[in-house]
Structures are given as structure tokens and as C-alpha cells.
Amino acid sequence: MSRINFVELPTSHMPESRQFYSDAFGMTFTDFGPTYSCTMSGDVDLGLQADPTEATSAPLAVIAVEDLDAALEAVKKAGGTITKPVFAFPGGRRFHFRDPGGNELAALKIDA
Secondary structure, three states, X not given: OOEEEEEEEEOOXXXXXXXXXXXXXXXXXXXXXXXXXXXXXXXXXXXXEOOXXXXXXXXXXXEEOOOHHHHHHHHHXXXXXXXXXEEEEOOEEEEEEEOOOOOEEEEEEEOO
16 A cells, blocks of 8 residues: 655755754654755655755655556546656655645655
């Protein structure tokens, strides 16, 4: 079953954001370059995106799926609009889409 497993937040202040979530909630982050950092608990993780060309304007819920290509076709068939085509990143591949209500989300397939 697909489920939300990741929430990505845009930030214009990476060091302060990381420190806030560390201090307030005890979260530990892994950096993937200077503009991206995330928790890697294996449950519902939090990502911080500081690259303004990559960041969404609101929090981005990410849904883990078993088959990314099938999810892409299902999103299109159900009336979703693809906002960012499939791309690879360290640990998997994902795409972004907008649902009929205007919410932007992503679908993710984690590398095995």
C-alpha cells in the first residue's frame, strides 16, 4: 500500500532550520550538499530544501509507491497534472504532481 513517508519543507535559512528541528524535536539530519538535508529514520522523514530553484512554495508531502511508472500513469489517468517529470536523486526516483484541488505532492520509489 502506498503511504506518505516524507515531508519536504522549503527553507531560506538552512542552518537555522536544521538547528530548530534538532533543538525542538531531537531530529538528526544528513546533508546531501549545501542546500538539502533530511532525517533518515526510515519512518516519516523530514527534508529541508534550501535551493530556491528546487523548493516548492509550500510543504511537499511525498508518497512512497512500489512502482513509480505505474504511479505516474495512475496520477495522469486520475486527473493529476505532472509538475516535475521523473528524476533520480541519491536513494531513489520521484516525480511531482498537482492534484485536482491544486495541492502539489510527489510520488517516490526508494532504491532497493
